[in-house]
Amino acid sequence: MTVTSQRRIHGISISKPIMYGNNAEQISEANPLPPGAPKDHTHIWTLFVKDATGQDMSLYVKKVVFKLHETYPNSMRTVEKPPFELRESGWGEFEVAIRIYFNSVCGERNITFYHNIKLHPYPPQAFNGSMGAPVVDKEGRVQSILYDEIVFNEPTEKMFRLLTSTPGSLLPYKSSDTPFTKECEREETDRLDKALRVVQRQLDKRTKEFRDLEVDRQRLMQI
Amino acid sequence: MASDILDVLNISEETRVQGKELKQQQKHEREETVEANNKKRKMNRELFNLIGPNLPPVALHKQSVKFKDKLSSQELTHWSWRSFKNGARGKDKLVLHHWIKSKVKTTEEDTVKDDDDLEENYQFEKYNTELDIPDFTEEYYNEHLKDLDGNWSYNETRYLFDIAKSYDLRWAVIGDNYEFVKEIPENKEEKEERENGGSDANQEIDKDTNEEAIKDKIEENDDEAVAKPGPTEESSLEDADGSENENAKGESEVAEKQDQDDDKADDGKENAAKITEEVSESTKASESPKNETQKEASEALGQKKDTSSSEGRTLEDLKDRLYKVSAVILESQSDAAKDATLIRNLKAFDKNKEMERRSYLTHLLERAPTEIAEEESLVIEARKLELAAKKMLTERAQLLQLLDSPQASASVQKYMTSAGLTQLYNSLMNADKSKKRKPEAPVAPQLGPNALPHTQLLQARQQQANHGALLKTKKKHRSNSPTSRLDNNGGNNEIQELLQSRLTPEQMEVYGITVHEEKIQPGVVIRSQKLPSFKPAVQSKINETLNEMGIAVRPVMPTAKVCSRFDRLLRSIASLIDLKKQSDNLETEIGLIKRQKNIN
Numbered sequence: 026m027t028v029t030s031q032r033r034i035h036g037i038s039i040s041k042p043i044m045y046g047n048n049a050e051q052i053s054e055a056n057p058l059p060p061g062a063p064k065d066h067t068h069i070w071t072l073f074v075k076d077a078t079g080q081d082m083s084l085y086v087k088k089v090v091f092k093l094h095e096t097y098p099n100s101m102r103t104v105e106k107p108p109f110e111l112r113e114s115g116w117g118e119f120e121v122a123i124r125i126y127f128n129s130v131c132g133e134r135n136i137t138f139y140h141n142i143k144l145h146p147y148p149p150q151a152f153n154g155s156m157g158a159p160v161v162d163k164e165g166r167v168q169s170i171l172y173d174e175i176v177f178n179e180p181t182e183k184m185f186r187l188l189t190s191t192p193g194s195l196l197p198y199k200s201s202d203t204p205f206t207k208e209c210e211r212e213e214t215d216r217l218d219k220a221l222r223v224v225q226r227q228l229d230k231r232t233k234e235f236r237d238l239e240v241d242r243q244r245l246m247q248i
Numbered sequence: 249m250a251s252d253i254l255d256v257l258n259i260s261e262e263t264r265v266q267g268k269e270l271k272q273q274q275k276h277e278r279e280e281t282v283e284a285n286n287k288k289r290k291m292n293r294e295l296f297n298l299i300g301p302n303l304p305p306v307a308l309h310k311q312s313v314k315f316k317d318k319l320s321s322q323e324l325t326h327w328s329w330r331s332f333k334n335g336a337r338g339k340d341k342l343v344l345h346h347w348i349k350s351k352v353k354t355t356e357e358d359t360v361k362d363d364d365d366l367e368e369n370y371q372f373e374k375y376n377t378e379l380d381i382p383d384f385t386e387e388y389y390n391e392h393l394k395d396l397d398g399n400w401s402y403n404e405t406r407y408l409f410d411i412a413k414s415y416d417l418r419w420a421v422i423g424d425n426y427e428f429v430k431e432i433p434e435n436k437e438e439k440e441e442r443e444n445g446g447s448d449a450n451q452e453i454d455k456d457t458n459e460e461a462i463k464d465k466i467e468e469n470d471d472e473a474v475a476k477p478g479p480t481e482e483s484s485l486e487d488a489d490g491s492e493n494e495n496a497k498g499e500s501e502v503a504e505k506q507d508q509d510d511d512k513a514d515d516g517k518e519n520a521a522k523i524t525e526e527v528s529e530s531t532k533a534s535e536s537p538k539n540e541t542q543k544e545a546s547e548a549l550g551q552k553k554d555t556s557s558s559e560g561r562t563l564e565d566l567k568d569r570l571y572k573v574s575a576v577i578l579e580s581q582s583d584a585a586k587d588a589t590l591i592r593n594l595k596a597f598d599k600n601k602e603m604e605r606r607s608y609l610t611h612l613l614e615r616a617p618t619e620i621a622e623e624e625s626l627v628i629e630a631r632k633l634e635l636a637a638k639k640m641l642t643e644r645a646q647l648l649q650l651l652d653s654p655q656a657s658a659s660v661q662k663y664m665t666s667a668g669l670t671q672l673y674n675s676l677m678n679a680d681k682s683k684k685r686k687p688e689a690p691v692a693p694q695l696g697p698n699a700l701p702h703t704q705l706l707q708a709r710q711q712q713a714n715h716g717a718l719l720k721t722k723k724k725h726r727s728n729s730p731t732s733r734l735d736n737n738g739g740n741n742e743i744q745e746l747l748q749s750r751l752t753p754e755q756m757e758v759y760g761i762t763v764h765e766e767k768i769q770p771g772v773v774i775r776s777q778k779l780p781s782f783k784p785a786v787q788s789k790i791n792e793t794l795n796e797m798g799i800a801v802r803p804v805m806p807t808a809k810v811c812s813r814f815d816r817l818l819r820s821i822a823s824l825i826d827l828k829k830q831s832d833n834l835e836t837e838i839g840l841i842k843r844q845k846n847i848n
Contacts (some may be wrong), residue, residue: 033770036763037761037762037763038761038762038768039759039760039761039762040760040762040775040807040808041406041760042760042807045591052415080783127772133771133772134771134772136772136773138774138777161489163487172804172805172806173774173775173776173806174760174774174776174807174808175772175773175774175775176772176773176774176775176778176805177772178768178769178770178771178772178773179768179770179771186486188759188760189759189761203553205805209804209805210805210807210809210810211590213803213804213805213810214810214813215808216798216799217799217810217813217814217817218813220794220797220799220817221813221816221820223797223816224793224797224817224820224824225820227824228820228823228824228827231824231827231828231831232651232827234831235651235827235830235831235834236648238831240646241647241832241838242834242837242838242841245838245841245842245845246841248845
């Protein structure tokens with residue numbers, strides 16, 4: 026680790042889109058309970074973290090640690106090679122802490138985020154159409170996938186080099202593989218813009234009311 | 249211990265003995281010092297043992313406490329036994345002695361001789377200061393001060409001034425020691441007066457005679473009812489003042505006898521006896537009643553209850569009297585202008601206010617613990633209310649300010665052109681200058697290719713082409729794009745070059761690079777975790793609002809664009825909620841004011 030590698034590049038930040046979540050399948054004859062697993066387990070699920078554009082994360086990710094429910098043996102599971110995923114069986118939904126460790130040469134601290142493992146498809150209104158709402162995919166598996174971005178603020182020079190070695194932050198405009206596309210983003214920005222306008226209108230209205238009240242109060246005070 | 253080490257090192261006894269013989273002499277000396285050191289520093293004994301027979305060639309430096317030995321070189325201070333007189337002691341001729349430093353060396357004979365010398369200036373005499381309390385004579389008193397307060401006699405005033413002087417105006421002490429027994433000093437005065445011949449008769453005579461005439465009637469009653477000395481006392485005082493002056497010598501003898509009797513008798517009897525005397529006097533005096541004097545007399549009678557004994561005089565009474573009299577005296581002096589402020593201050597003394605103050609303080613002191621607790625809790629409560637009101641006002645002011653500030657959502661379209669950008673740059677520069685802060689190496693904005701005029705654009709293209717050829721970075725083509733902030737880094741590696749070479753917005757997006765103008769916290773973050781959070785109460789309301797609008801509490805795709813909008817939305821909702829709350833507050837306040845002022 027040289028001194029230059031620790032030097033940070035000011036004024037810029039680099040973002041990498043990621044996807045994380047789980048898919049789950051009920052135990053059946055086609056999908057039998059793995060040997061050694063407790064008998065009461067009803068599902069087999071796979072927990073994963075991957076690049077949203079399908080790139081190799083291992084360029085800058087050293088390892089991913091999944092912190093499972095304490096009832097699992099060795100509840101801290103470390104995955105050091107891509108794909109960064111974990112296959113397990115279980116009967117219940119719980120929150121997993123996912124910690125990403127970056128290449129130690131880059132001198133970045135690890136980051137932690139959380140995911141609620143979903144085993145059952147919920148009616149969509151329960152999730153208000155967002156946030157990793159579990160959906161059933163073509164193969165009949167329950168999926169709960171979330172999108173996020175890792176933002177490297179003022180990255181070190183080494184990290185910068187790693188991150189820019191391949192152009193890979195651009196989301197596909199339209200894709201059948203992933204729900205997270207440019208189109209989806211635009212839909213969301215449109216939705217938000219609309220909401221913003223609504224709120225702004227209300228805000229203006231309220232502001233006027235408030236001012237009137239204030240004037241009223243001033244007048245009353247002077248009487 | 250040393251032997252242990254020697255054993256470990258396999259040094260035989262013989263060699264040791266040889267060594268010993270060689271250094272026998274030396275060792276002997278050492279041992280002495282070692283012993284001495286052992287005594288002094290027990291702690292180091294272990295250390296000395298370690299040295300063993302192999303004594304170090306250099307003598308250990310023995311440190312000892314050094315005393316000052318040059319005392320004799322200094323000259324001795326000479327003290328001499330001198331007698332002195334303390335001027336502060338007043339007139340007594342007591343001669344005291346003390347030792348003092350004398351500069352001149354004196355022999356013993358000299359000191360004996362000096363003994364007789366009286367030291368004139370005792371050095372501490374100057375600290376015996378005296379207060380400058382105005383003084384007055386009886387004559388002056390009768391002329392100017394008598395009408396000031398009928399409640400006070402000359403003698404008592406005199407007594408007050410004396411006691412004030414002797415206690416240096418320490419009012420607490422004066423208050424404690426004020427024990428004016430009217431008759432005794434008064435009678436002495438009387439005696440003196442009579443001995444002097446009572447020559448100073450004045451205009452008061454008329455009044456006095458009148459008073460006496462009135463009092464006659466009262467006193468007649470009192471004569472019989474000796475048990476009531478109070479009411480008559482004051483009047484007798486009044487009389488005494490006046491009658492002294494007009495008394496004939498013949499009468500004074502009688503009075504003297506009477507006085508002597510009085511001394512022994514009880515107060516009541518004294519008064520009674522006195523009154524009889526006064527009565528006899530007054531009958532002889534001429535009778536010319538005047539309204540004024542009548543009033544005065546009756547006043548005196550009215551007040552007699554609280555002033556009948558010295559106990560009745562409160563500290564405030566004393567102060568009031570002293571200050572008033574002093575003010576009058578000072579005013580009448582020729583250099584009154586000099587004491588103008590003093591007189592003003594003296595006159596400013598308000599007895600009633602002082603009494604009020606005292607009663608208030610007494611009350612405060614006598615509060616029961618429960619009362620104190622209650623009061624404290626009330627004070628705390630009041631303070632809380634005050635704070636809440638203040639907080640509300642500041643919040644409201646902040647909100648108003650917030651609403652007045654330009655909306656962040658204003659279009660940036662006008663800064664998209666070169667002219668607009670230059671204008672912005674200039675205005676920012678000016679703002680910078682006005683802030684007095686030295687701008688850190690400002691770099692004029694390099695405009696995007698689209699904003700450049702055509703001629704410049706061509707030049708730039710050429711330059712860029714050359715530049716790109718020279719650089720040979722491993723990256724693909726890059727075109728111009730403002731990343732001016734990065735220029736001052738001065739790095740020499742390819743990253744700097746890469747950054748100095750330009751990226752189009754599209755390329756930036758491909759690499760996920762964004763350029764920040766403001767300072768950002770270095771490190772890695774998850775984008776969605778950086779969304780603003782609010783107090784739980786506010787957060788729940790925000791979530792409610794989001795749900796109403798069909799927007800998820802967390803964005804589906806937290807990209808930079810989405811997050812910035814989401815952030816703005818959250819903040820807008822938060823200020824909307826705040827505004828609602830403030831409006832409600834304002835409405836209640838208006839209602840309150842209306843109720844207070846009975847409108848509607």
